[in-house]
Amino acid sequence: MRPRRGILFVLSAPSGAGKTTLAREAVNKIPALELSISLTTRAPRKGEVDGVDYYFVSEAEFKQRLARGELAEHANVFGAWYGTLRLPLERAIAEGRDMLLDIDVQGARQISALYGPDVVRIFVIPPTFADLEIRLRQRATEDEVRIQERLARARAEYQAYPEYDYLIINSERTEAVKKLWAVAVAERLKVSRLSRDFAPWN
Numbered sequence: 001m002r003p004r005r006g007i008l009f010v011l012s013a014p015s016g017a018g019k020t021t022l023a024r025e026a027v028n029k030i031p032a033l034e035l036s037i038s039l040t041t042r043a044p045r046k047g048e049v050d051g052v053d054y055y056f057v058s059e060a061e062f063k064q065r066l067a068r069g070e071l072a073e074h075a076n077v078f079g080a081w082y083g084t085l086r087l088p089l090e091r092a093i094a095e096g097r098d099m100l101l102d103i104d105v106q107g108a109r110q111i112s113a114l115y116g117p118d119v120v121r122i123f124v125i126p127p128t129f130a131d132l133e134i135r136l137r138q139r140a141t142e143d144e145v146r147i148q149e150r151l152a153r154a155r156a157e158y159q160a161y162p163e164y165d166y167l168i169i170n171s172e173r174t175e176a177v178k179k180l181w182a183v184a185v186a187e188r189l190k191v192s193r194l195s196r197d198f199a200p201w202n
């Protein structure tokens with residue numbers, strides 16, 4: 001018997017908030033937290049590895065898997081498709097394992113609608129909008145048009161933070177990871193997540 005159901009920690013942030021790095025560090029530092037690997041039709045960036053950062057798939061494959069009902073959520077971001085596989089999530093919930101999903105606001109809404117009480121939503125922002133712009137430019141993987149696109153989208157995404165359960169202002173990564181850790185620890189202790197027949201004293 002599992003003492004509790006698994007939790008889906010959904011991490012959303014405007015592009016450039018340092019979320020991907022934060023997500024990677026969180027799964028390294030927080031015990032028993034697995035990173036959900038998304039499907040995407042976008043091209044790999046330098047250094048990205050198929051099956052580690054994303055499953056890089058063609059648009060045809062993405063559409064096919066979507067039609068077969070394999071995706072728990074999907075969204076089009078900057079002209080590319082992104083989606084989360086349903087099976088690993090449902091297995092994790094049933095087996096009492098926790099997963100971290102690094103997905104956008106549209107995806108977070110779909111995951112919430114599907115898995116309600118098993119979802120914890122966390123929004124990450126840099127301290128100021130200017131910080132976001134600096135981080136985006138430092139990354140230098142996009143041209144100016146793309147940067148402007150991401151900045152405009154970031155402003156729009158920012159408006160969604162009241163829909164989330166937690167807000168983390170990412171001024172210092174170690175601090176942000178600690179905050180994420182605190183959220184995970186507290187959420188894991190919630191009585192409402194325990195199996196009905198959980199009886200620690202028996």
Ligand code: 5GP
Nearest residue numbers: 038074075077082083084102103104106107
């Ligand atoms: P990037 O291309 O920079 O890795 O990601 C762009 C945006 O897509 C980020 O906001 C990221 O969180 C989001 N994203 C990544 N994977 C998924 C996914 O599976 N579903 C959704 N809805 N968004 C995703």
